[in-house]
Amino acid sequence: EDQVTQSPEALRLQEGESSSLNCSYTVSGLRGLFWYRQDPGKGPEFLFTLYSAGEEKEKERLKATLTKKESFLHITAPKPEDSATYLCAVFSGTYKYIFGTGTRLKVLA
Amino acid sequence: DTEVTQTPKHLVMGMTNKKSLKCEQHMGHRAMYWYKQKAKKPPELMFVYSYEKLSINESVPSRFSPECPNSSLLNLHLHALQPEDSALYLCASMASVGNEQFFGPGTRLTVL
Numbered sequence: 001e002d003q004v005t006q007s008p009e010a011l012r013l014q015e016g017e018s019s020s021l022n023c024s025y026t027v028s029g030l031r032g033l034f035w036y037r038q039d040p041g042k043g044p045e046f047l048f049t050l051y052s053a054g055e056e057k058e059k060e061r062l063k064a065t066l067t068k069k070e071s072f073l074h075i076t077a078p079k080p081e082d083s084a085t086y087l088c089a090v091f092s093g094t095y096k097y098i099f100g101t102g103t104r105l106k107v108l109a
Numbered sequence: 110d111t112e113v114t115q116t117p118k119h120l121v122m123g124m125t126n127k128k129s130l131k132c133e134q135h136m137g138h139r140a141m142y143w144y145k146q147k148a149k150k151p152p153e154l155m156f157v158y159s160y161e162k163l164s165i166n167e168s169v170p171s172r173f174s175p176e177c178p179n180s181s182l183l184n185l186h187l188h189a190l191q192p193e194d195s196a197l198y199l200c201a202s203m204a205s206v207g208n209e210q211f212f213g214p215g216t217r218l219t220v221l
Contacts, residue, residue, distance in 0.1 A: 032208045043113075043199050043212035044152070087151060091208050095140055095164055099151035 002027040006088050006100035013078055013107050021073040021103045023088030033071050035064050036087040038102070044087055047073075078107045112136075115200050115213035123221050124190060130216050132183040132200030140164075140203040141183045142210065143175060145196045152199055158183060190220045 005024045013019055025033065032051055036044035048057040050066035057064045061082065063074040073086055088100040113134045122128050132141065140159045144152035157165035158177040166175075172194075174186040183200055197217055201210040 034209055036212075041197065041215070041217065043115075043201075043215045044210075046209050046211060049207055049209050089210075095142075095157045095159060095203070096154065097210065101151055104149075 002090065002092055002098045004088055004090055004098050004100040006086075006103050008103060009101070010104040011106070013075075013105070015079055015107055015109050016077045018074070018076045018078070020075070021086055021105070023071040023073070023100055024069060025071070025088075025090050025098075026069075027090045027092045027098070029092045030090060031093050032091040033066055034089045034091065034097075035071070035073055036089065038085045038087055040085075047086075075105070078105075080107045080109050083107045113200055113202055113211050113213035115198075115216050117216060118214065119217045119219075121219045121221065122187070122190065124192075126190075127186070127188045129187065130185040130198055130200075130218075132185075132213055133181055134202040134211070135181055136202060136204070136211070137180075138202035138211075139180060139205060141177065142199075142201040142203070143183070143185055144199040144201065145194075146199055146215075147196050156185075187218075190218075192220050194218065195220045 003026045007022045035047040038044040048064040053068045065072045085102045087102045089097045116131045143155040146152045155169045156175040161177045176184040197215045199215045200213040
C-alpha cells in the first residue's frame with residue numbers, strides 16, 4: 001500500500017538556523033513527489049515536483065532533493081515568513097495523491 | 110494563469126440547509142478534485158472528476174453531491190450536513206503534463 005510519512009511533526013527554528021524536513025515514502029511506480037506550503041486557513045501552495053532519484057530543485061531558501069525512499073526539504077537561513085506547514089505528496093497514477101501529515105514549521109525572529 | 114478560485118470563502122449553515130460550493134479554473138486542466146481538511150490534518154480526498162466524469166468517490170456520505178457542469182467548473186452540493194462536517198473544503202486541479210495540483214483558497218464551512 002502506498003504510504004507517506006513526514007518528520008518531524010513540528011519544528012521551531014531561530015531565524016537563520018538551517019534545517020531539513022523529511023518525507024519518507026513507499027509507492028509502486030512513482031510518477032511525482034510534490035512539496036507544498038500551506039499557511040493557516042489557506043489552500044496549499046505548490047513548491048516543487050521531483051520525478052526521479054538524484055533530482056534536486058531550488059527556490060529562494062528552499063531546496064528539495066529525492067532518493068528512492070525519501071525526499072528532503074532543506075531550508076537555508078530561514079526567515080519568520082517561512083513559517084507554515086509543509087506538505088509532501090506522492091502520485092502514482094489513477095489521479096490519487098497520497099499526502100503526508102505535514103511538518104509545522106515556526107521560525108522565530 | 111495558475112489560479113483556482115473558490116466561492117464562497119466562508120459559509121455557515123444549519124443542518125437542514127442546502128448550499129453549494131463552487132470552484133473554477135481556466136488552465137485547461139482535465140482533472141479536478143474536492144478535498145476536506147480538518148485542523149492540523151492533511152487534505153482528505155473526497156472526489157475526483159476527470160474529463161467531466163466522476164473517477165473517484167472516496168466513500169463520501171450522500172449528503173455531499175459533486176457536479177462537474179463543464180471542464181472549468183466544479184460544484185459541491187451540500188444537504189443535511191452534520192456539525193462534524195465543519196472543515197476547510199479545498200478544490201484543486203491537476204496539470205496534464207507535470208501532474209502537479211493547484212489548489213484554490215478553500216471554503217471555510219461551519220455547520221451549526
